[in-house]
Amino acid sequence: MKLNQKNIDILRSKLVPKQSNFIGNKDFTPLSEKVLEVISPIDGKVFSTIAASETEDVDHAVTFARKTFNSGVWANMPPKERKVILLKWADLIEINALRIAVLGVRDNGTEIKMAIKGEPKTAADVIRFYAEAIDKINGEITPTSHEVLSLIQKEPVGVVGIILPWNFPLMVGAWKIAPALAAGNSVVLKPSENASLSLIEITKLAAEAGLPPGVLNVITGEGHVGQALATHMEVDVIAFTGSGSVGRKLLKYSARSNMKRVYLELGGKSPNIVFADAPDLDRAARDTAQSIFRNSGQVCVSASRLIIEEPIYEDFLNAVAQHASSLVVGDPLNLKNTTGSMANINQLEKTINAVVKAKEQGARLVTGGKRLHHESGGYYHEPTIFADVKSEMDISQQEIFGPVLAARSFESEEQAYNVANETIYGLSSVIWTSNLSRAHRSIKAIRSGTAQVNCYSGADITSPLGGHKQSGSGHDRSLYAFDKYINLKSSWINIGS
Ligand code: NAD
Numbered sequence: 001m002k003l004n005q006k007n008i009d010i011l012r013s014k015l016v017p018k019q020s021n022f023i024g025n026k027d028f029t030p031l032s033e034k035v036l037e038v039i040s041p042i043d044g045k046v047f048s049t050i051a052a053s054e055t056e057d058v059d060h061a062v063t064f065a066r067k068t069f070n071s072g073v074w075a076n077m078p079p080k081e082r083k084v085i086l087l088k089w090a091d092l093i094e095i096n097a098l099r100i101a102v103l104g105v106r107d108n109g110t111e112i113k114m115a116i117k118g119e120p121k122t123a124a125d126v127i128r129f130y131a132e133a134i135d136k137i138n139g140e141i142t143p144t145s146h147e148v149l150s151l152i153q154k155e156p157v158g159v160v161g162i163i164l165p166w167n168f169p170l171m172v173g174a175w176k177i178a179p180a181l182a183a184g185n186s187v188v189l190k191p192s193e194n195a196s197l198s199l200i201e202i203t204k205l206a207a208e209a210g211l212p213p214g215v216l217n218v219i220t221g222e223g224h225v226g227q228a229l230a231t232h233m234e235v236d237v238i239a240f241t242g243s244g245s246v247g248r249k250l251l252k253y254s255a256r257s258n259m260k261r262v263y264l265e266l267g268g269k270s271p272n273i274v275f276a277d278a279p280d281l282d283r284a285a286r287d288t289a290q291s292i293f294r295n296s297g298q299v300c301v302s303a304s305r306l307i308i309e310e311p312i313y314e315d316f317l318n319a320v321a322q323h324a325s326s327l328v329v330g331d332p333l334n335l336k337n338t339t340g341s342m343a344n345i346n347q348l349e350k351t352i353n354a355v356v357k358a359k360e361q362g363a364r365l366v367t368g369g370k371r372l373h374h375e376s377g378g379y380y381h382e383p384t385i386f387a388d389v390k391s392e393m394d395i396s397q398q399e400i401f402g403p404v405l406a407a408r409s410f411e412s413e414e415q416a417y418n419v420a421n422e423t424i425y426g427l428s429s430v431i432w433t434s435n436l437s438r439a440h441r442s443i444k445a446i447r448s449g450t451a452q453v454n455c456y457s458g459a460d461i462t463s464p465l466g467g468h469k470q471s472g473s474g475h476d477r478s479l480y481a482f483d484k485y486i487n488l489k490s491s492w493i494n495i496g497s
Helices: 005-012 055-071 079-095 097-108 112-136 169-182 197-209 223-230 244-256 281-297 310-326 345-360 413-420 436-445 479-485
Strands: 021-023 026-028 035-039 046-051 148-156 159-163 186-190 216-218 237-241 261-265 271-274 305-309 364-367 384-387 404-410 428-432 450-453 486-494
Touching: 005 097, 021 055, 021 197, 026 055, 046 197, 055 159, 055 186, 055 216, 055 223, 079 097, 079 112, 079 169, 079 197, 097 112, 097 169, 097 197, 112 169, 112 197, 112 479, 159 169, 159 223, 169 186, 169 197, 169 237, 169 479, 186 223, 197 216, 223 244, 237 244, 237 479, 244 261, 271 281, 271 413, 281 310, 281 404, 281 428, 305 310, 305 413, 310 364, 310 384, 310 404, 345 404, 404 413, 413 436, 428 436, 436 450, 479 486
Parallel strands: 159 186, 159 237, 186 216, 237 261, 271 305, 271 428, 305 404, 384 404, 428 450
Antiparallel strands: 021 026, 021 216, 035 046, 148 486, 364 384
């Protein structure tokens, strides 16, 4: 189906039936038969339900995944056959892209143009990337003496538990599911209670593509479902994207259970440094607005702190403010709108509270600052910019995960890097300059997992994404992602006479 308003309107009018867990390639009603209402952030109305699972349901899913793994039906399938199944899965996602994207937008409010590209289409690309790698990753032979053969083999870890957030569930999900499956593992997936529908949908497509029962299972519900997964003795690895507070708990759960490996992709408060010698200040202003206001700021690598060189401070701020006020916030399924809604009422309230606090603490409001379209029942907020922020203000330190930009000026390069590094986070950074040496200095000086120079793009599947400091551990994307889902096995074989 083509991306046009008529098709979107047809798809959004469809009823979404009650959803179950999906275990062993079958719908599976939770033992308690309890459900959670799915509320659309577009209008605040309930439009479906998901299973409210309990610990026993998690146990059932993990046991199924473990049995499947031990049977070798997937782990021992010839690599090129696994590749064919994953490639078919990617094709099915692509064929159904608009249907899946509209469903996801009804669940989490991302503007449809961004959702279709960033969600099903990216997920399909990511799955293809790892599918293609399946039969190209070799073991190794180490250089030992003549009498010994020393092998390094790469084995799947077993059962991987994946716990996801509500922003970009398919993209972030595919970053983890695809390499975990490509490496031969079985997966139990716990989507966010605020964005489960599109993930359930693509899991059903995986079954249709030929993934054997029990290899990819979905179990929905609130945080305690993730807790049951992370404390389960038969889960070997937890791969998580979400908040630092939950990440901290996952480390404790691991210590209290089987010391499973835990990989965390957490939050950020990423700096965007604009030097007066930036090659194209107009582009820098446009990308700066994009970097914080797309998906209403609900992007982990949003550049939420703008640090501008003093001589261009007011002019650049005004240019970004102009871009911000040209954005049209509204129904994310209306192609005329450039920006959708916040994902849920908690996110909206968190943003509203952060705005109040920033004013109380003395930041200068440049544009925005208000809830929008209250009458629709949906969760919309104006793109908002504060200037003259100080290091000690909450707006400089705490991740809001909303459309709020905190701007300030700097006088020296050293000061800019000190400000960039003064939070607990280290996810991403952006720098604008024509000075090549300075660009390289900034990459070294700023403690972040990714650095972007004279662009804001988010990069692609070939480059790893991971946090420094309290933004996480381990990497999604690129071939490095396999490290999370494999065990190295060393064998030392005496071949002397
Ligand atoms: P969250 O931490 O509230 O929830 C994430 C998941 O954890 C959900 O599925 C939730 O049900 C589950 N959960 C909650 N309590 C749990 C518990 N006690 N044990 C186990 N699981 C539990 O995060 P969110 O609000 O869904 O997402 C927003 C956060 O995600 C932001 O901080 C954002 O920066 C981060 N994020 C990071 C990246 C990245 O790549 N670094 C990408 C996207 C989002």
